Amino acid sequence: MFHWTQQKIDWYQQAAEHCGYHHGVAGLVRRYLPDGSAAADLGCGLGYLSMELAPHLSRLTCVDISPEATAFLSAQCRRRRIGNLSVVCGDWTQWQPDEPVDAVVLSFVNGVIHQLPLLFQKSRDLVISVMALSNSDNSSYGLDDLLPPRPRPQYRLRECWEDVAPVLEARGIPYERTEFALPFGQWLADRDEVRAFFRHYYSLEFPEQRLEEYLAPRRQPGGGYYLDNTKRGCVVAIRRSRVPREVLEGEND
Ligand SMILES: C[S@@+](CC[C@H](N)C(=O)[O-])C[C@H]1O[C@@H](n2cnc3c(N)ncnc32)[C@H](O)[C@@H]1O
Structure with a gap:
């Protein structure tokens, strides 16, 4: 279970504010998310991606279960005078917008494999998910130069493209996708x-x-x-209009 401690917030903030990672990812997300859309960022964390997206959207609701993360994002929005971003502290699976948004965005948050019908209950058009390519990549921070490959047990259940791709193929769900390799030192x-x-x-x-x-x-x-570190991942966009009806009406598991 992901838990934001003050130490983790400090590390993440330091990395996020000294590299263009979120700006780069937001540019890729915007290929699929039309300007002026109403969107929700589910499991937004500290909200660095949300704050990059907000200026291009009509409104953005950011939902995270962590009081520490949502307090951080609320304070950042006040400081940066971001007026069209609202922050909700809660479980995204329980949260329902007053009316469906045009798109939901997930970044390093599970949902595509097990909860696509639920995501499309919240989104009129699009589910956009940013995810790692693989959970067995050990190249972060140049550690492979020094240490043998290590299993990463904490990522065992993290949704990554290696696991998502066969599920989308098997269910006949079309998608669009862009890979990235961006600095996150x-x-x-x-x-x-x-x-x-x-x-x-x-x-x-x-x-x-x-x-x-x-x-x-x-x-x-x-x-x-x-x-130094390079974060490798991809942005996957799934359009409601192309998802088979039986998937949209199916069970979340
Ligand atoms: C790996 S972090 C990703 C944060 C952010 N999206 C990013 O890309 O930096 C996962 C986030 O999901 C949040 N989270 C986990 N389960 C959640 C749930 N059921 N509802 C809302 N947020 C959740 C955690 O608190 C955490 O902030």
Whole structure:
């Protein structure tokens, strides 16, 4: 279960505000999401993608179950004077817009495989999902140079393209899709923070010698470390008009 701690919020904010990742993803989402649409971002997290999309939409409702994440996004919207974005703290599966929106967006949130009928109860036209290509990619942060491939148990249940594609094919659901590889590097203040970061996200303890080797080329002139990283994923768009009726009327599982 994903839980936003203050530490995680700080790391994510640091990465998000120093790279163009969300701007890049928003550009790809907008290929499918017409300007002026009313949309909802389900499981919006800190809302960096939502804040990139909002200026192009008539209104955007951002739903997340985490009080920490929604409080963060509300504060950002006030600070940035974003007026057409509303924030709801709650479970997206229970949330229903007063009237269906034109599109729902999910980014690194499960829904396409098991809850497509439910998503189309909320959306008139489009379900757009941003997802990882695979759950077995171990190349993040250049760790493969130093360590053998590692299983990522925390991602076992995360919806990724490798798992979604065969389901869409089997159900005869047409889709449009764009792949991306965008920078999402991490700035960390010192070795303790590097250790804490890898412990948190990878359950990984660096042996001292390995940490030294790893950090040497990543040391920054002004202090601290920059861990280069490329996030690989895709944007998948599914149009109601092309989804077989039996799927729309089917059960969520
Ligand atoms: C991996 S994060 C992705 C956040 C954001 N969409 C992004 O791309 O950065 C998953 C998010 O889904 C939220 N979440 C998980 N289950 C949820 C649910 N049932 N309803 C609403 N939000 C949920 C979590 O709190 C978390 O913010």
